[in-house]
Amino acid sequence: MTDSKTTSRTAPMIRLDNLHKTFGSKTVLNGMNLDIPQGSSLVIIGGSGSGKSVTLKCILGLLAPDEGDIFINGESTLAVFAATRERTNRNIGMLFQGAALFDSLTVWENISFGLMQGEGMNRDDARDIALEKLVAVGMERKDADRWPSELSGGMQKRVGLARAIASNPAIMFFDEPTTGLDPVMGDVINDLIVNCVRELGATALTITHDMASARKISDRIAMLYQGKIIWTGETQDIDHCDNAHVDQFIHGKIDGPIKMNLRVA
Amino acid sequence: MNPLRPIGAAFLGFLAATGQLSMFTSTAIWHCVRPPFFFRLLARQMIDIGYYSLPVVGMTTLFAGMALALQTYSGFSRLSAEAESAIAKVVLLGITRELGPVLAGLMVAGRIGAAMAAELGTMRVTEQIDALTTLSTNPYKYLVVPRIIAGLTMLPVLVFVGDIVGVFGGYIVSVYKLGFNPGLYIKASWDILQAIDVISGLVKASAFGFIVTLMGCYHGYHSKGGAQGVGAATTNAVVSASILILITNYIITELFFST
Numbered sequence: 001m002t003d004s005k006t007t008s009r010t011a012p013m014i015r016l017d018n019l020h021k022t023f024g025s026k027t028v029l030n031g032m033n034l035d036i037p038q039g040s041s042l043v044i045i046g047g048s049g050s051g052k053s054v055t056l057k058c059i060l061g062l063l064a065p066d067e068g069d070i071f072i073n074g075e076s077t078l079a080v081f082a083a084t085r086e087r088t089n090r091n092i093g094m095l096f097q098g099a100a101l102f103d104s105l106t107v108w109e110n111i112s113f114g115l116m117q118g119e120g121m122n123r124d125d126a127r128d129i130a131l132e133k134l135v136a137v138g139m140e141r142k143d144a145d146r147w148p149s150e151l152s153g154g155m156q157k158r159v160g161l162a163r164a165i166a167s168n169p170a171i172m173f174f175d176e177p178t179t180g181l182d183p184v185m186g187d188v189i190n191d192l193i194v195n196c197v198r199e200l201g202a203t204a205l206t207i208t209h210d211m212a213s214a215r216k217i218s219d220r221i222a223m224l225y226q227g228k229i230i231w232t233g234e235t236q237d238i239d240h241c242d243n244a245h246v247d248q249f250i251h252g253k254i255d256g257p258i259k260m261n262l263r264v265a
Numbered sequence: 266m267n268p269l270r271p272i273g274a275a276f277l278g279f280l281a282a283t284g285q286l287s288m289f290t291s292t293a294i295w296h297c298v299r300p301p302f303f304f305r306l307l308a309r310q311m312i313d314i315g316y317y318s319l320p321v322v323g324m325t326t327l328f329a330g331m332a333l334a335l336q337t338y339s340g341f342s343r344l345s346a347e348a349e350s351a352i353a354k355v356v357l358l359g360i361t362r363e364l365g366p367v368l369a370g371l372m373v374a375g376r377i378g379a380a381m382a383a384e385l386g387t388m389r390v391t392e393q394i395d396a397l398t399t400l401s402t403n404p405y406k407y408l409v410v411p412r413i414i415a416g417l418t419m420l421p422v423l424v425f426v427g428d429i430v431g432v433f434g435g436y437i438v439s440v441y442k443l444g445f446n447p448g449l450y451i452k453a454s455w456d457i458l459q460a461i462d463v464i465s466g467l468v469k470a471s472a473f474g475f476i477v478t479l480m481g482c483y484h485g486y487h488s489k490g491g492a493q494g495v496g497a498a499t500t501n502a503v504v505s506a507s508i509l510i511l512i513t514n515y516i517i518t519e520l521f522f523s524t
Contacts, residue, residue: 062395086401094399100392118401163400 013038013073013171013203014059020067020227021054028054029065030227041197041204043214043235045249046224047258052207055224056175059205060094061085072171090118093164093202095193097176099156101148101163107134108144111162119167133162137192154185158192165196172197174206178213190216211250223249225258289483293413296405306411314377314474315419319426321376322369326427329364330356330434338443349445353453356435361462362522365428367514370473373420374506378481381412382502385485386495394486409486412478420474421467428466465521472517473510480506 014036021029028051036042046052057063059070061077070077077088101110109116111133112126121129131141137158148156157177164172177193178186190213197204197217208214214221215235222232223246231243238250248256337355341348385408388394397404432454439445481502488498 057395060395060399062398082403086403089399089401092399094396096392096396098391100396102393102396103387113402114400117407 012036012071013040014205015071016055016059016068017071018068019055019058019065019070021051021058021063021065027227029058029068032068032224032228034222034229034232036203036205038203039201040219041194041206041217042220042222043206043208043218044222044224044229045209045211045214046207047209047249050224051227052209052224053175056173056205056207060092060173061089086118090114090167091170093167093169093172095157095160095164095172095174095177097179099148099153099160101156101159103148105148106144107146107148107151107159110148110159111166113163114167129166130162133166134159136165136196137162138188154181154188157181157185157189161189161192161196165200168200170200170202172200172202172204174204174208174217176208176210177206177217178208178210183212186210186213187216193217285487286483289486290479292405293409293479293482296403296410297413301406303407303411306407307414310411310415311419314373314415314478315422318369318373318376318419318423321372322423322427323430325368325372326360326365326431327434329368330360330431330436331438333359333364333431334435334438335442338439349439349449350453352435352439352443352445353450354457356439357432357454357457358462360431360435361428361458361466362518363466363514365431366424366466366469366473367510369420369424369427369470370477370510370514371507373416373423373474374477374480374503374510377416378477378502378506379499381478381481382485382488382498383495385482386488386498389486389488390491390495404486409482412482413475416474416478417471418474420477421470424466424470425463428463461521465517468521469514469517472513476509476513477506480509 012035014034016032016034019029019032020027032051032055034042034044044052044055054063058065059072059077064078072088073091075088077085080088101107102113105113108127108130111130112121112123115121115126115129116123127144131144134141134144139155139158139162143151143155148159151159174193177189181189193204193206194217196202204217206214206217215238218235220232221235221238222229223243224230225245231241231246233241238246241247244257247253248258334352334356337352338348341351341355385394388408394404394408397407436447436450436454439450440447484498484502484505485495488494490497
């Protein structure tokens with residue numbers, strides 16, 4: 001086991017190098033390559049089952065790729081000691097699709113969980129930071145002592161965002177941040193993500209199939225199809241790109257190179 | 266289709282599950298002996314297992330002791346004139362060696378093992394366990410270790426209390442229903458009691474506590490597929506813990522009392 005491997009000094013903040021991942025007979029990632037420069041906000045788009053979530057879980061260390069390597073800040077994150085992985089994770093904030101708030105903890109304890117458990121901060125200081133982050137995501141201080149089950153979906157997402165930014169991470173991941181929200185609340189979350197990422201100067205990676213959200217929060221967009229990145233470019237260029245897969249996806253057309261396995265009655 | 270194929274697939278599935286359980290167990294034990302420890306969570310689990318299970322275990326062993334006394338009387342009165350001392354001995358040995366730990370283990374499997382599998386299973390399918398990892402907190406240390414240590418330490422306490430309550434149940438039936446002399450009953454119980462009877466029961470209890478919490482955590486931790494998966498994990502946790510308790514009970518009995 002190696003503690004770390006280092007790439008060149010000009011390495012991007014996150015680099016995915018020839019990732020492969022297979023579940024049984026189903027190949028999900030098939031030689032995926034992607035660079036995310038420091039300070040940029042990249043969105044990976046792609047259909048359901050295209051491997052977006054698997055990619056994110058591989059980067060977070062929740063799944064191990066079968067082949068390939070993942071570099072964060074120039075260091076390989078695969079085959080490292082657990083302590084090294086935990087140190088890497090301290091620089092990462094993650095907003096889960098369903099917020100993934102801990103049921104048994106109050107709102108402020110959820111927000112400051114990483115500070116108290118991961119960094120050993122005392123409860124008083126952690127609560128102060130939690131209140132500050134709660135306000136930053138547009139909620140009130142009186143919400144701090146509520147339980148996650150008492151919150152609406154949009155409020156849970158905002159608490160999840162507050163938890164993700166609590167330790168001022170250098171890297172942020174967003175998994176389908178607007179899924180399950182009404183368009184107005186979705187836009188509120190998009191604005192909060194843009195503001196939080198900008199204020200922290202963080203490198204952000206989002207996976208979504210919500211094009212409105214993708215356009216709003218990204219500098220760059222990459223499209224994942226059949227386990228590979230088939231197009232990547234500036235956000236403003238996506239409407240003028242000549243890739244038929246991208247064109248079909250962003251306009252939601254039935255006809256095109258992307259074939260859905262639908263059985264028509 | 267080859268008729269051996271499903272048998273082979275089932276066997277391979279069994280081997281895979283055994284391997285996964287072995288990995289889970291060894292990882293959990295490894296984290297049990299390495300800091301950091303979450304003492305607040307450990308205390309919460311100890312209260313949940315030790316204190317809140319007391320009524321269930323107490324009621325179970327009380328009525329088991331009462332039924333044992335009554336059953337022994339109806340059988341022994343036909344065979345022996347010294348039913349009075351025989352009942353005291355059977356109740357005491359039966360409760361401390363077998364019924365106390367086994368009934369407590371099965372009750373805790375139903376109450377605590379199921380709850381653990383449901384809680385961890387829900388955390389798994391709602392990505393809360395993934396969230397722990399991203400927040401630099403090891404899920405084994407935070408979720409599994411406190412539960413296993415609490416099970417290991419609190420089930421012997423429960424069984425000790427259950428032993429006393431069960432023997433007391435036998436005393437109630439013997440003295441107030443069957444009209445035995447209370448002094449003679451207590452003397453007969455005391456004379457037959459040996460440390461090994463209680464110790465073997467407490468060793469069993471500790472092993473059962475480990476099994477119940479391990480099965481609850483294992484099935485919950487690896488549950489998938491939403492509500493149905495959580496339900497299956499809960500069922501599997503209780504069934505597998507119950508079977509393992511009965512198997513382990515025989516093995517420990519063999520180790521302690523086989524001559």
